[in-house]
Amino acid sequence: MTDSNxxxxxxxxxxxxxHVGQDPEPITGAVTVPVFQTSTFAQEAVGKHSGYEYxxxxxxxxxxxxxxxxxxxxxxxxxxxxxxxxxxDTILRQLSPGDHIVLGxxxxxxxxxxxxxxxxxxxxxxxxxxxxxxxxxxxxxxxxTKIVWAETPTNPLLSIVDIEALAEVTHANGAxxxxxxxxxxxxxxxxLSLGADAVVHSTTKYLGGHSDVVGGFVATNDxxxxxxxxxxxxxxxxxxxxxxxxxxLRGAKTLAVRMDRxxxxxxxxxxxxxxxxxxxxxxxxxxESHPNHDIAARQMSGFGGMxxxxxxxxxxxxxxxxxxxxxxxxxxxxxxxxxxxxxxxxMTHASAAGSALEVPDDLVRLSVGIEDxxxxxxxxxxxxx
Ligand code: P1T
Numbered sequence: 001m002t003d004s005n006x007x008x009x010x011x012x013x014x015x016x017x018x019h020v021g022q023d024p025e026p027i028t029g030a031v032t033v034p035v036f037q038t039s040t041f042a043q044e045a046v047g048k049h050s051g052y053e054y055x056x057x058x059x060x061x062x063x064x065x066x067x068x069x070x071x072x073x074x075x076x077x078x079x080x081x082x083x084x085x086x087x088x089d090t091i092l093r094q095l096s097p098g099d100h101i102v103l104g105x106x107x108x109x110x111x112x113x114x115x116x117x118x119x120x121x122x123x124x125x126x127x128x129x130x131x132x133x134x135x136x137x138x139x140x141x142x143x144x145t146k147i148v149w150a151e152t153p154t155n156p157l158l159s160i161v162d163i164e165a166l167a168e169v170t171h172a173n174g175a176x177x178x179x180x181x182x183x184x185x186x187x188x189x190x191x192l193s194l195g196a197d198a199v200v201h202s203t204t205k206y207l208g209g210h211s212d213v214v215g216g217f218v219a220t221n222d223x224x225x226x227x228x229x230x231x232x233x234x235x236x237x238x239x240x241x242x243x244x245x246x247x248x249l250r251g252a253k254t255l256a257v258r259m260d261r262x263x264x265x266x267x268x269x270x271x272x273x274x275x276x277x278x279x280x281x282x283x284x285x286x287x288e289s290h291p292n293h294d295i296a297a298r299q300m301s302g303f304g305g306m307x308x309x310x311x312x313x314x315x316x317x318x319x320x321x322x323x324x325x326x327x328x329x330x331x332x333x334x335x336x337x338x339x340x341x342x343x344x345x346x347m348t349h350a351s352a353a354g355s356a357l358e359v360p361d362d363l364v365r366l367s368v369g370i371e372d373x374x375x376x377x378x379x380x381x382x383x384x385x
Pocket of ligand 1 (some may be wrong): 083084085086108110111151155180182183201203204214215216230332333334349
C-alpha cells in the first residue's frame with residue numbers, strides 16, 4: 001500500500017506531492033482524498049475485507065498521506081505517527097538494554113529528553129558528538145552503538161551535518177543512520193539518497209505547514225525496518241487520526257511553493273540581521289561564513305526558512321527583541337505560513353539545560369514565514385531598534 005515508487009510515474013516533486021497516493025475516490029469521484037472518519041470497516045465474510053479492518057491498523061486517509069510523503073522523500077516505504085516524537089519513539093523501540101545511541105550535540109530538546117530520560121531509564125545509553133568532526137567520532141566510536149541520530153540543519157543552531165560522510169562512518173561501524181529532516185524538508189534535502197537508513201519528520205512543521213496539526217513520519221527503503229515500524233505502529237498505536245492525516249496531506253501539497261518563499265524571505269531576514277548592530281552573530285547555512293556552508297550547498301537545494309541569531313546585548317537584549325516583535329508571534333513550533341519567534345533556552349530546549357546540548361541564553365530563533373518580506377523586515381527592524 002505504501003510502496004510509492006511504482007506510482008511515481010517519473011513526475012517531479014511538486015506533481016508527486018499533489019498526485020501520488022491521491023487518485024480520485026473510486027465510488028464518488030471525489031478529487032480530494034476523503035476523511036475516512038471511521039474506527040472500523042465492514043467485512044464481507046470473516047477475514048474477507050477491503051484491505052482495511054480496524055483504523056489503528058490502517059485507514060485510507062492515512063494510506064494516502066503515507067504514500068504521498070514516502071514519494072516526496074524518494075522512499076519505498078513510509079509510516080505516519082501521531083507526532084514527531086511518536087515517530088522517533090517507534091524507531092528507537094528497535095533498541096534493547098545495553099545498546100547505545102550516538103546523538104549530535106545540537107538537536108530538538110524533546111528528542112534529547114526522549115533519548116536521555118525515557119530510553120535512558122530503559123537501559124539504552126547515549127552520547128552527544130560534534131558531527132562536524134567525524135574523524136574524532138570514528139576514532140572514539142562508542143561500543144554497542146546501534147543508531148546514529150542527526151538533525152541537519154540542527155534545531156536551533158542551524159549546524160550542518162555531512163549526511164554522506166556520516167552514513168559512511170555509521171555503516172563502517174555496523175550501525176544505522178537516522179536523519180531528522182524536519183528543518184530541511186524533502187523539497188530541499190533527501191537524506192535516503194545520501195545514505196541514511198531512515199528519515200524522520202515532525203510533520204507538525206513544514207510538511208503540514210499551517211500550525212493546525214501535530215504529526216510525525218518515518219521514511220525508509222529498508223523493507224525489514226518498514227515491517228518492524230508497521231508492526232509497532234499497530235502494536236503500540238501512536239497513530240494519527242484521519243482528520244490529522246487529511247490536514248497534513250493538504251498542507252504537503254503546497255510544500256514546494258511554500259519552501260521557495262520561505263527560502264527567499266529567510267535570505268532577506270539574514271541580510272538584515274547580518275548588518276545589524278543589535279546582532280552579534282547570525283546562524284544560517286546559506287551564509288558563506290557558515291562553517292559548513294559548502295556541505296549545505298552540496299546536499300540541499302535551498303537553505304530553508306529557519307534563522308537563529310545571538311543578541312549583541314546578551315540574554316536580556318534577546319528577551320527584549322522577542323517581546324517587541326509583533327508580526328512574529330511568540331510561540332514554540334516552526335515551519336508554518338506565519339512567522340514565529342522564540343527563546344530556545346527557556347522554551348523549546350529547556351530540557352537540554354546542563355547537558356552537552358545546552359543552547360546559549362542570548363539565542364533567538366526565527367521561523368520565517370511566507371508573509372510579505374517587507375512586513376517581516378519592518379517588524380524585525382522595530383524589534384531590534
Ligand atoms: O512536536 P512533534 O511533532 O512531536 O515533533 C518533535 C520534533 C522533532 N524533530 C524536530 C527537529 C523538531 O523541531 C521537533 C519539534 N520541535 C518544536 C516543537 C520546536 O519548536 O522546535
